[in-house]
Amino acid sequence: MTAPTGTEPATFQTGLDNPLVPAVQTRRRRVGSSGFGLVPTIGLTLFTLMLLVSVAAPFLPLQDPLAQTLSDRSAGPSSAHWFGTDMVGRDVFSRTIYGCRSAFGGIGIATAVMLLIGIPWGLAAGFSGTVVDEVLMRVADAFLSFPALILAIGVVSVLGPSLENGMMTVGVICSPVIARLLRSAVLPLRDAQFVQIAGSLGVSRPLIALRHVLPNAMAPVLVQTFALAAQFLIVQAALGFLGLGSPPPAPSWGQDMADAYLHFTSEPFTTIVPGVAITLGAWSISAIGDGLREILGRR
Amino acid sequence: MRATILRRIATSIPTIIISTMLIFGLRYLLPGGPVQAMLGGGAEGEITEEQIAAMEERFGLDAPVPVQYWHWLTNLLQGDLGTSYYSQQPVTTVLGQRILPSLELIIGSLIVSILVGTALGIIAAVRRDRPTGRTVQLMTGFGLAVPDFWLGAVAAGTLGLALGIFPAVGFTPLSESLGDNLYTLTLPVLVLAVVTASFLARHISSAMASALDSPYIRTAWAMGLPPRTIYLNCALRNALGPVITFIPLAFAGLVGGTVLVESIFAIPGLGTEIMRSVTSQDYPVVQGIVLLVGVLVALLNLFADVALAFIDPRIRRSAA
Numbered sequence: 001m002t003a004p005t006g007t008e009p010a011t012f013q014t015g016l017d018n019p020l021v022p023a024v025q026t027r028r029r030r031v032g033s034s035g036f037g038l039v040p041t042i043g044l045t046l047f048t049l050m051l052l053v054s055v056a057a058p059f060l061p062l063q064d065p066l067a068q069t070l071s072d073r074s075a076g077p078s079s080a081h082w083f084g085t086d087m088v089g090r091d092v093f094s095r096t097i098y099g100c101r102s103a104f105g106g107i108g109i110a111t112a113v114m115l116l117i118g119i120p121w122g123l124a125a126g127f128s129g130t131v132v133d134e135v136l137m138r139v140a141d142a143f144l145s146f147p148a149l150i151l152a153i154g155v156v157s158v159l160g161p162s163l164e165n166g167m168m169t170v171g172v173i174c175s176p177v178i179a180r181l182l183r184s185a186v187l188p189l190r191d192a193q194f195v196q197i198a199g200s201l202g203v204s205r206p207l208i209a210l211r212h213v214l215p216n217a218m219a220p221v222l223v224q225t226f227a228l229a230a231q232f233l234i235v236q237a238a239l240g241f242l243g244l245g246s247p248p249p250a251p252s253w254g255q256d257m258a259d260a261y262l263h264f265t266s267e268p269f270t271t272i273v274p275g276v277a278i279t280l281g282a283w284s285i286s287a288i289g290d291g292l293r294e295i296l297g298r299r
Numbered sequence: 300m301r302a303t304i305l306r307r308i309a310t311s312i313p314t315i316i317i318s319t320m321l322i323f324g325l326r327y328l329l330p331g332g333p334v335q336a337m338l339g340g341g342a343e344g345e346i347t348e349e350q351i352a353a354m355e356e357r358f359g360l361d362a363p364v365p366v367q368y369w370h371w372l373t374n375l376l377q378g379d380l381g382t383s384y385y386s387q388q389p390v391t392t393v394l395g396q397r398i399l400p401s402l403e404l405i406i407g408s409l410i411v412s413i414l415v416g417t418a419l420g421i422i423a424a425v426r427r428d429r430p431t432g433r434t435v436q437l438m439t440g441f442g443l444a445v446p447d448f449w450l451g452a453v454a455a456g457t458l459g460l461a462l463g464i465f466p467a468v469g470f471t472p473l474s475e476s477l478g479d480n481l482y483t484l485t486l487p488v489l490v491l492a493v494v495t496a497s498f499l500a501r502h503i504s505s506a507m508a509s510a511l512d513s514p515y516i517r518t519a520w521a522m523g524l525p526p527r528t529i530y531l532n533c534a535l536r537n538a539l540g541p542v543i544t545f546i547p548l549a550f551a552g553l554v555g556g557t558v559l560v561e562s563i564f565a566i567p568g569l570g571t572e573i574m575r576s577v578t579s580q581d582y583p584v585v586q587g588i589v590l591l592v593g594v595l596v597a598l599l600n601l602f603a604d605v606a607l608a609f610i611d612p613r614i615r616r617s618a619a
Contacts (some may be wrong), residue, residue, distance in 0.1 A: 005617060039437065053572060094387075124407035138313045138314050138317060138318055141311075141314040141317075142314050142315075142317035142318040142321055143321070145314070145318055145551075145593040145596050145597055146318075146321070146589060146592075147551050147552075147554050147589075147592055147601075148555065149555035150555060150558065150573055150577070150589060150592070151576045151586070153558070153573070153574070153577050153583060154325065154577045157577050157578045157580070158580070178330075203574070205428060208483060230443070230444060234444075234446045237446055237448075237449075238446065238448060238559055241448050241559060242558075242562075242574065244560070257448075257452065258450060261452035261453075261455075261456065261563070262456070264452065264456030264457075264460060265455070265460045268453075268456065268457075271449075271452055271453060271456065272453065273447075274448060274449075275449035275450075275452075275453065278444075278445075278446050278449065279441065279444045279445045279449075280444075281444075282443070282444035282445075282446075283440060283443075284443055286440065286444060287440065289439070294312070299305070
């Protein structure tokens with residue numbers, strides 16, 4: 001068994017450092033309104049807003065994101081089209097709002113897949129120890145040496161371009177990040193007193209792992225999940241940009257940008273707007289993560 | 300020291316073996332198998348069984364999978380990565396032509412990111428409760444969130460097409476002219492560096508902030524050392540660990556970044572080759588690239604760990 005030293009390479013390209021949360025948290029600090037800083041609050045508000053808008057898009061008084069008005073192509077911003085129209089006369093504002101749907105759908109898929117694989121992986125490695133741990137972690141290392149975006153491109157080009165295929169692959173590739181992080185949070189809990197007591201009371205090992213160890217080790221995983229979810233948004237857009245996201249007529253930030261950027265000088269809006277949407281979306285999610293880290297690190 | 304290095308190398312061997320298995324296994328993800336991809340184009344039923352059998356025999360694809368893996372691995376160790384299905388050139392030749400522009404791009408962005416990221420990270424940590432520090436922190440937050448391909452497209456559109464300060468697309472190889480080469484690479488390097496520099500700044504500022512909170516820094520203040528010495532000699536040195544572990548990760552991230560940025564700026568590097576080989580299912584090339592990147596990242600990780608052990612005696616002791 002290798003001890004979790006600081007020598008192990010940090011886990012993923014996301015750059016957010018692994019928060020070292022105290023292993024056993026006994027006292028919970030009350031989360032007051034001042035606990036969640038100003039920037040995370042703005043992030044949370046923005047994120048909630050985007051989520052609401054993406055759910056409510058069909059009920060909002062928006063123009064049809066697919067309707068082409070050929071007489072009104074490449075038009076600048078006006079009262080009818082707030083952000084102008086694209087090459088085939090589709091309303092950019094409406095497409096941006098509808099783009100939220102595939103963006104958040106993509107994030108949801110990738111995050112769910114990543115957690116569903118990563119959590120059992122890390123828990124098993126950290127709680128079982130020795131041989132199982134060693135094997136599981138070596139596989140995780142091997143996974144992590146692959147560039148995620150390249151593998152996602154590969155799988156999508158084989159299985160056919162679709163949002164689901166791409167984001168599921170991304171989720172699978174990123175699951176070792178969660179596994180490693182959870183493992184290092186679980187390791188110090190393996191011989192903790194409350195685990196020994198539960199064991200002596202006859203609670204089965206899997207139940208101890210799930211009910212007693214996991215909740216105490218989830219804090220860093222939660223923070224990292226937000227950091228990764230922000231990256232998923234960018235990856236989702238990148239796949240769209242490469243034409244590997246949802247097939248064309250559907251509104252997608254990445255795809256729309258790819259169609260627009262070659263005509264940047266004549267109609268900059270169609271390129272700029274989706275990019276700002278991606279940036280704000282990714283920023284809001286990582287801001288929530290930063291806020292959570294502050295709270296969880298402090299308590 | 301030597302024991303640390305040897306131990307580190309020994310632990311990376313199983314990882315490398317599993318990696319090669321995964322890379323080899325990639326081609327079996329294809330629904331029709333590699334032969335279908337090679338013959339390509341033909342509609343359903345147009346490719347006869349005999350054709351498939353002939354191709355399988357020619358490329359040794361009729362052997363059992365473990366045997367194929369062994370062949371592939373032994374060839375690999377002799378520097379033979381196979382032949383591109385597309386251009387019929389050896390994969391090593393294909394990669395050789397493509398690697399230089401990408402390496403220039405990646406190393407250039409790494410240098411820029413380390414310089415800018417370290418500076419921003421120090422500022423964010425030293426001035427952390429003041430407007431300057433918060434502004435830097437907010438900037439790096441947005442730097443992390445901005446998609447590099449969008450930044451590339453906007454930069455190419457404004458600085459390139461509209462203002463004509465930099466070439467919007469195109470690439471001059473190093474062998475032709477150093478000046479033009481650097482000129483054509485400036486925009487893509489800067490674009491790629493934004494995200495990487497922000498990552499690094501975040502890493503450094505959090506490592507340095509926790510160093511600044513530790514008792515030895517309080518002692519240094521109490522001893523009356525000048526702030527410059529405290530920040531740069533005492534705190535930064537202890538915050539260097541994240542920078543070193545960061546480099547291999549940044550490298551892997553930048554390889555992903557080149558796929559999009561190279562296609563925007565039309566640079567004939569690995570990124571554009573990844574896109575071509577993956578979409579045309581040119582498997583030997585895909586395997587070659589993934590392998591190359593994996594090996595480079597693994598080597599960088601190894602160097603990083605050794606360097607860490609070198610600068611930090613605590614790690615040396617715990618590993619021994």
